[in-house]
Amino acid sequence: MAQIFLLEDDPILGKAIQLQLELENYGVLWAQSIQEARRVYSQSSGVDLFLLDVNLPDGDGFGFCKWLRQESVQTPIIFLTARTDEDSVVQGFTEGANDYIRKPFxxxxxxxxxxxxxxxxxxxxxxxxxxxxxxxxxxxxxxxxTSFINLNRREFEILSVFFAQPETIISREQLISAFSAGEEIFDRTVDSHISHIRTRLQKHGVSNIKITSVYGQGYRLEKTS
Structure with a gap:
């Protein structure tokens, strides 16, 4: 069952959209402010589509969309808004939206x-x-x-190598060769990304794995429990 995230502050419209989608056998997560949206999203187990209002009590949907894209979230986003002027439509697509529906619809x-x-x-x-x-x-x-961690492209590429060869020493050269082409990568860049990964794992309370440094050889992903 596809999971749809709805960000809409109008309780009547939000409830109508929720019921409509649930009748079509979609799961719906509904938030009415950006603060609530971030909390609900961080606690969700995954989202297949975002429906975002623009005018919200604590900001706008454009900013939330931009934040999602900056967090490397590639899930499709549709704006639902009464802001029908061309500049608003262009801004929506510029921030990373896949579609834009003008109210009323x-x-x-x-x-x-x-x-x-x-x-x-x-x-x-x-x-x-x-x-x-x-x-x-x-x-x-x-x-x-119980939750999930958004990763940027480099962090994901590093973890993919570790997950494919757990409990194995992986050299920095092996990690660099796994990166997508397009930019020059140095050893210290790899070290920085691994440091960020460790911080993310600690922040989200992930204690059943750890990335250990092996002096002169590289790194190893280990199971701790």
């Missing part, structure tokens, strides 16, 4: 746009598992069982 139009984004943007998931954790390649996230 019909139920059939909304469902058609939702189905279109889900069918076009949801590839089959590629999963790599180790020690009760799961890397989801298409979404660049690490699932921990």
């Amino acid at each position: 019909g139920h059939k139009e909304l469902l058609a746009r939702v189905k279109n984004q889900l069918s076009e943007n949801k590839p089959s998931l590629e999963l790599i598992r180790f020690a009760g954790l799961t890397l989801v390649k298409n979404q660049q996230i690490l699932k921990t069982g």
